[in-house]
Amino acid sequence: MAKHFKVIIIGSGPAGFTAALYASRANLEVAIFEGNQPGGQLTITTDVENYPGFADGIEGPEMMEIFRKQAQRFGAVSLFETIEKVDFSERPFKLKSERDEYTCDALIIATGATAKLLDIESERKYWGSGISACATCDGFFFKGEKIFVIGGGDTAMEEANYLTHFGESVTLVHRRSEFRASKIMVERTQKNPKVKIITDSIVDEFLGEENMGIKRLTGLRLKNVVTGEMSNHEAGGCFIAIGHSPNTSLFEGKLDKDENGYLITQGKSTYTNIPGVFACGDVQDHVYRQAVTAAGSGCAAAIDAERWLAEQE
Ligand code: NDP
Numbered sequence: 001m002a003k004h005f006k007v008i009i010i011g012s013g014p015a016g017f018t019a020a021l022y023a024s025r026a027n028l029e030v031a032i033f034e035g036n037q038p039g040g041q042l043t044i045t046t047d048v049e050n051y052p053g054f055a056d057g058i059e060g061p062e063m064m065e066i067f068r069k070q071a072q073r074f075g076a077v078s079l080f081e082t083i084e085k086v087d088f089s090e091r092p093f094k095l096k097s098e099r100d101e102y103t104c105d106a107l108i109i110a111t112g113a114t115a116k117l118l119d120i121e122s123e124r125k126y127w128g129s130g131i132s133a134c135a136t137c138d139g140f141f142f143k144g145e146k147i148f149v150i151g152g153g154d155t156a157m158e159e160a161n162y163l164t165h166f167g168e169s170v171t172l173v174h175r176r177s178e179f180r181a182s183k184i185m186v187e188r189t190q191k192n193p194k195v196k197i198i199t200d201s202i203v204d205e206f207l208g209e210e211n212m213g214i215k216r217l218t219g220l221r222l223k224n225v226v227t228g229e230m231s232n233h234e235a236g237g238c239f240i241a242i243g244h245s246p247n248t249s250l251f252e253g254k255l256d257k258d259e260n261g262y263l264i265t266q267g268k269s270t271y272t273n274i275p276g277v278f279a280c281g282d283v284q285d286h287v288y289r290q291a292v293t294a295a296g297s298g299c300a301a302a303i304d305a306e307r308w309l310a311e312q313e
Pocket of ligand 1: 116118152158179241260
């Protein structure tokens with residue numbers, strides 16, 4: 001027999017937990033599926049200094065533990081399982097995890113997005129020790145450093161310009177000589193005297209040092225893909241800005257997505273194209289991607305779900 005909940009939330013980042021908090025406080029029976037990365041992207045971040053309410057900053061994993069506790073206080077049930085199958089063909093909706101079967105009257109999707117990485121060994125080694133995928137989150141920690149940004153899209157351009165507020169210098173490295181970014185963003189970056197652009201180049205290896213177990217990025221080796229030439233560069237920080245993938249494979253062919261694979265929500269609401277299925281956080285937002293904006297849209301999804309459920313009764 002499938003276990004039934006009034007509201008099921010898939011995803012346990014700031015959007016998922018905020019939706020769980022609001023829905024359970026509205027007296028709905030709520031289960032939150034935490035998936036294979038409980039706490040979401042913030043659990044691989046160190047200090048979070050831009051979430052309002054934490055004047056001294058807080059570590060990402062600790063913050064997510066507080067989010068979880070607050071949702072559980074009102075009765076939300078955390079399930080450390082991953083939903084592998086969904087069926088929206090009739091109500092209640094059916095969900096299947098690796099362990100069990102569930103049904104729900106309303107579903108909130110908060111599965112987030114995953115930053116694309118270069119996928120080289122040294123990147124894993126210095127991840128969080130000089131390498132990051134979010135300039136808004138971590139730029140502040142690289143004051144006065146030589147900073148590199150990898151990528152040639154709008155995000156890379158935006159991050160390179162933003163990082164000039166902190167770095168001694170910012171160098172943008174792109175694998176081609178043509179940019180994917182919009183013309184205006186490229187021109188702005190080219191005109192910024194604090195940004196240097198290196199084209200036709202990829203990161204061959206990240207360089208660093210390890211002292212008493214503490215790792216630190218110190219530079220990177222670039223390879224020119226046209227000439228094959230290698231060059232070493234000093235770097236205190238490097239931001240990988242080669243795009244994000246929304247975690248939507250579970251909903252393939254079931255929910256409307258935009259051309260980049262993000263779930264489409266209607267207007268300012270969190271309604272998807274299936275009544276009773278709502279989406280919030282990074283899985284439907286490729287623009288802001290902040291913990292606080294994700295939490296805000298999680299709140300909106302819970303309110304939308306609660307009102308929609310009330311209309312059904
Ligand atoms: P994009 O997919 O647009 O760009 C990714 C960039 O990374 C491309 O230049 C790509 O190179 C490069 N890249 C991809 N994989 C690798 C790799 N393995 N090694 C090296 N380089 C790689 O992602 P963005 O995050 O920049 O943008 C996503 C969306 O968000 C876009 O629609 C963008 O317009 C939008 N956006 C808009 C902003 C704004 O309007 N202010 C700000 C930020 C984003 P290549 O070109 O060779 O494929």
